[in-house]
Amino acid sequence: MEIAQGTxxxxxxxxxxxxxxxxxxSHFFNLYAASFLIACLMVLPAIIQPLFLKEVINIPSNRxxxxxSGLQNMSQIATLLFIxxxxxxSDRVGRRILAxxxxxxAGVFFILFGYSKDISLAMGISSVGGxxxxxxxxRFIIGIGIILCFPQTITMVADYTTPGDRGKAMAWHGxxxxxxSMIVFGVLARIxxxxxxxxxxxx
Numbered sequence: 001m002e003i004a005q006g007t008x009x010x011x012x013x014x015x016x017x018x019x020x021x022x023x024x025x026s027h028f029f030n031l032y033a034a035s036f037l038i039a040c041l042m043v044l045p046a047i048i049q050p051l052f053l054k055e056v057i058n059i060p061s062n063r064x065x066x067x068x069s070g071l072q073n074m075s076q077i078a079t080l081l082f083i084x085x086x087x088x089x090s091d092r093v094g095r096r097i098l099a100x101x102x103x104x105x106a107g108v109f110f111i112l113f114g115y116s117k118d119i120s121l122a123m124g125i126s127s128v129g130g131x132x133x134x135x136x137x138x139r140f141i142i143g144i145g146i147i148l149c150f151p152q153t154i155t156m157v158a159d160y161t162t163p164g165d166r167g168k169a170m171a172w173h174g175x176x177x178x179x180x181s182m183i184v185f186g187v188l189a190r191i192x193x194x195x196x197x198x199x200x201x202x203x
Contacts, residue, residue: 012025014028016165017165017168017172018164018165028160031156031160034099034103034153035177036179038103038146038149038150038153038180039178039179039180040180040183040184041103041145041149042146042150042181043180043184045072045113045142047184050064052113052114053067053071056114056117057131057132057135060128070136074136074140074143075146076143078146078147079143082144082147086148086151087151090151095156098148099149099156101148102145102147102148102149102150103145105148106146106149109141109142110142113139116135117131119138154173157169157170157173
């Protein structure tokens with residue numbers, strides 16, 4: 001366990017969750033904010049990928065389904081390849097540092113994803129197939145960033161809470177993940193339709 005659980009009761013609570021003596025309200029706030037953001041990063045590519053492939057990469061319409069589903073699978077492939085290794089590393093170096101590193105990787109490469117065609121052209125790759133390959137590589141690295149973040153938030157919920165509050169804490173984690181997904185589908189998708197696809201990569 002990364003965070004030592006205190007045995008005393010402080011009387012401090014975070015939305016009904018008892019805060020151990022060695023933690024603060026800000027620890028819980030940051031944890032659930034991270035859960036919300038990682039949900040956005042997990043869902044957002046699925047919203048923008050079909051339009052991105054069509055408008056930016058100009059993929060053949062008869063291959064759109066295959067290419068898009070392949071991109072979606074990049075995160076699952078990263079998970080299968082690295083989940084065990086990341087679990088071992090998190091016990092050695094700490095969960096928070098991996099979560100921060102994962103956010104940085106996912107955030108930076110999400111921006112690069114939007115400019116994958118420009119990156120391909122800068123590398124001398126002008127064919128659609130080559131540009132698709134570069135897109136796959138970037139999407140795979142985004143998947144690595146996500147797998148660095150997401151498991152840490154779940155484990156940190158357990159680290160931060162006592163057994164009596166763990167179920168409630170996990171429920172809040174699930175609620176923040178659901179809220180992040182709803183924001184992406186309900187708000188960010190509309191931004192893409194009004195401000196243009198590339199507005200996502202200019203924040």
